[in-house]
Amino acid sequence: MQGTWWREAVVYQVYVPSFADSDGDGMGDLRGITGRLGHLAGLGVDALWLTPFFPSPWADGGYDVSDYRGVDPRHGTLDDFRDLLASAHDHGLKVIIDIVPNHCSDRHPWFTEALASAPGSAARNRFHFLDGSGPGGEEPPADWQSKFGGGAWERTPDGQWYMHIFAAEQPDLNWENPEVAADFERTLRFWLDLGVDGFRVDVAHGLRKDLEPPLRDTRGNDAAPLNSPPQGDDHPFWDRDEVHEIYRSWRKILDAYEPPRIAVAEAGVSAARLPLYTRPDELHQAFNFFHLRCPWDARSFREVVDTSLDGARSVGTLPTWVLSNHDVVRHATRYALPEGTDLTGWLATDGREPAPDHGLGRRRARAAALLTLALPGTAYLYQGEELGLPEVADLPAGALRDPMWERTGHELKGRDGCRVPLPWQREGSSYGFGPSGSWLPQPEGWGSHSAEAQSGQAGSFLELYRTALRLRRGFRGSGSLQWLDAEDGELAFRRGESLECRINLGDRPLPLPEGARTLLTSDEGGTGGGMLEPDTAVWLEPAPSRG
Numbered sequence: 001m002q003g004t005w006w007r008e009a010v011v012y013q014v015y016v017p018s019f020a021d022s023d024g025d026g027m028g029d030l031r032g033i034t035g036r037l038g039h040l041a042g043l044g045v046d047a048l049w050l051t052p053f054f055p056s057p058w059a060d061g062g063y064d065v066s067d068y069r070g071v072d073p074r075h076g077t078l079d080d081f082r083d084l085l086a087s088a089h090d091h092g093l094k095v096i097i098d099i100v101p102n103h104c105s106d107r108h109p110w111f112t113e114a115l116a117s118a119p120g121s122a123a124r125n126r127f128h129f130l131d132g133s134g135p136g137g138e139e140p141p142a143d144w145q146s147k148f149g150g151g152a153w154e155r156t157p158d159g160q161w162y163m164h165i166f167a168a169e170q171p172d173l174n175w176e177n178p179e180v181a182a183d184f185e186r187t188l189r190f191w192l193d194l195g196v197d198g199f200r201v202d203v204a205h206g207l208r209k210d211l212e213p214p215l216r217d218t219r220g221n222d223a224a225p226l227n228s229p230p231q232g233d234d235h236p237f238w239d240r241d242e243v244h245e246i247y248r249s250w251r252k253i254l255d256a257y258e259p260p261r262i263a264v265a266e267a268g269v270s271a272a273r274l275p276l277y278t279r280p281d282e283l284h285q286a287f288n289f290f291h292l293r294c295p296w297d298a299r300s301f302r303e304v305v306d307t308s309l310d311g312a313r314s315v316g317t318l319p320t321w322v323l324s325n326h327d328v329v330r331h332a333t334r335y336a337l338p339e340g341t342d343l344t345g346w347l348a349t350d351g352r353e354p355a356p357d358h359g360l361g362r363r364r365a366r367a368a369a370l371l372t373l374a375l376p377g378t379a380y381l382y383q384g385e386e387l388g389l390p391e392v393a394d395l396p397a398g399a400l401r402d403p404m405w406e407r408t409g410h411e412l413k414g415r416d417g418c419r420v421p422l423p424w425q426r427e428g429s430s431y432g433f434g435p436s437g438s439w440l441p442q443p444e445g446w447g448s449h450s451a452e453a454q455s456g457q458a459g460s461f462l463e464l465y466r467t468a469l470r471l472r473r474g475f476r477g478s479g480s481l482q483w484l485d486a487e488d489g490e491l492a493f494r495r496g497e498s499l500e501c502r503i504n505l506g507d508r509p510l511p512l513p514e515g516a517r518t519l520l521t522s523d524e525g526g527t528g529g530g531m532l533e534p535d536t537a538v539w540l541e542p543a544p545s546r547g
Contacts, residue, residue, distance in 0.1 A: 336361025
């Protein structure tokens with residue numbers, strides 16, 4: 001089991017800046033996480049995934065790394081990390097950390113050396129520096145667009161341009177350069193030798209680029225929302241076949257440790273291409289953003305589940321399931337918005353935002369949790385979803401830190417609304433997040449969502465998750481999913497002989513099967529009358545078969 005713990009685990013994402021602050025500077029840190037590990041162990045998760053805590057100028061929340069083998073002072077020290085790792089293992093929790101291989105910070109020693117070096121130098125060859133197009137090279141080499149808004153090329157004082165898929169402070173690394181590959185292998189071994197259990201690979205589908213002249217224009221198809229599949233089968237810098245060479249070499253490193261360590265890909269690719277990242281000699285898992293983006297519709301969810309299971313089965317693994325993360329509007333709010341809402345527009349600043357129906361979002365988020373946790377495979381939870389946290393949509397402009405805010409000319413608010421620090425207590429200057437304030441402002445009344453307010457309260461989000469994770473331990477590994485007959489608007493399936501899951505995604509109550517015993521319901525009012533209300537889910541112990 002040690003080597004396959006990840007196949008049906010529950011992994012909890014810790015967004016390090018916003019989880020817990022131990023020293024009162026308003027920024028989450030490693031000691032803060034260590035002090036809250038009891039919450040995660042009590043919740044019933046198997047592992048935690050830490051977002052970057054490495055030295056960084058923080059142009060993109062730590063995803064602009066200036067030293068891959070250190071700890072940023074705002075988050076603590078390397079000894080703090082060692083203590084966190086040891087304490088997590090003592091609690092029975094695995095630890096996965098982020099690795100950011102597509103780009104580094106513009107303050108990384110390599111990039112400062114590149115800027116000080118001549119065009120064509122070895123230092124510049126670690127990145128993608130090109131001459132511009134048009135008269136005098138005044139135009140970018142191609143029309144490629146940044147995910148954060150604007151172009152994906154930045155001009156240097158000597159006239160060359162360098163590529164950055166994200167912010168200008170995040171130059172893309174050149175993975176055709178053996179020096180880049182060798183340095184990242186040293187980074188993997190550094191953290192593995194310290195005892196980490198695996199890695200989440202940021203932008204796993206973007207590492208290799210086609211920069212053979214003439215560069216191909218993409219006509220803006222590269223500027224789709226984060227984690228969305230690229231348009232077309234042969235994109236110049238997304239999901240290129242050459243990227244798999246990297247992961248085959250990484251897999252050998254991961255397998256050399258005892259027990260073997262794991263890696264999960266953040267790969268915004270098509271459903272047909274996603275299994276390629278999890279072939280037996282590559283990475284172990286890949287995030288399933290199709291489940292996250294699925295509309296509230298029974299037929300759509302069933303299609304996503306079937307496609308995900310079939311794709312994973314084709315390479316001998318199981319899928320992942322995720323509802324929220326640090327890059328998207330929290331699902332308690334997504335499900336509260338009218339069907340078909342453009343979330344990009346909802347994050348705009350021009351008043352296009354439809355008002356969320358928070359009661360509807362709450363019901364659907366609770367039902368989605370039971371659906372997700374009943375499926376075969378690994379569930380990734382985003383911090384605060386066990387508290388039912390909504391998106392904080394009304395952060396003041398002066399508080400926004402996401403680079404999208406500046407790069408879109410203040411048109412898009414970006415991702416800060418899902419990153420507001422957690423409330424741990426009902427009261428206090430930061431609701432228990434830390435001894436004083438927090439780096440992003442918490443809304444008034446945030447403490448009503450806190451772990452303190454919900455703990456022990458029957459029907460709360462926190463107790464729903466605690467109960468679901470406890471029950472889940474009893475049926476994971478109990479067999480593949482078997483679809484059952486269902487009403488219009490309903491999903492129904494069985495896992496082995498011990499669990500039947502039903503979700504009503506329609507608009508009318510539906511009858512529950514006779515003779516089945518309710519194990520858990522998302523309905524805060526219970527399942528009285530033998531009916532499953534709209535936007536609710538239930539776990540049942542199937543009735544004994546006759547015969």
